[in-house]
Amino acid sequence: MRFLGNIIWLIFGGFAVAIEYFVSGLALMVTIIGIPFGIQCMKLGMFALWPFNQRIQDRNEPDGCITIPMNILWFIIGGFWILVTHILFGILLFITIIGIPWGQQHFKMARLAFAPFGKDVVYKY
Structure with a gap:
């Protein structure tokens, strides 16, 4: 089921989002x-290429004191707009029952877009 969700995600905008990030x-x-x-x-x-089998987790090893200032700078420079975009697409997809799984993926991406420093994307089975 996750494989099918990822294929549909790629066809209906996931590939374009990934290219924009790259x-x-x-x-x-x-x-x-x-x-x-x-x-x-x-x-x-x-993460945008294959979001259904991935999760976001905090790093286990300490990153030092630079993580918080870099996340603040990220948020100020452009992360806010990325966050808002993913939240809006998530809300838009939650309007229909069929769109809920894809809306959840946008909310996962919003979490990563809020503060990407100090987080890892992990493939889950």
């Missing part, structure tokens, strides 16, 4: 300062 990530990696943010965009892009 292009944005490459654009951010042009400068040295943008590399950490580009890596987070790539993480979101990989």
Whole structure:
């Protein structure tokens, strides 16, 4: 069932969302300062390709004191708009019963878009 959900996700916008994250990530990696943010965009892009079999978890090892300032900077620069977009698409998909599983995936992506530093995307079986 998850496989079918991922295929439908890709056909109806998941592939386009992933490409947008990948292009944005490459654009951010042009400068040295943008590399950490580009890596987070790539993480979101990989998650956008196959979201039904993945979950978000906090890292077990300590990341140091840089995680919180980087998440704040991410949120101010563009993460807020990514968060709002995924929340709006999630709400829109929750209007119909059939759209609920895909709306849940947008809410998972919103959680990652809120604060991507210090989180990992893990494939679950």
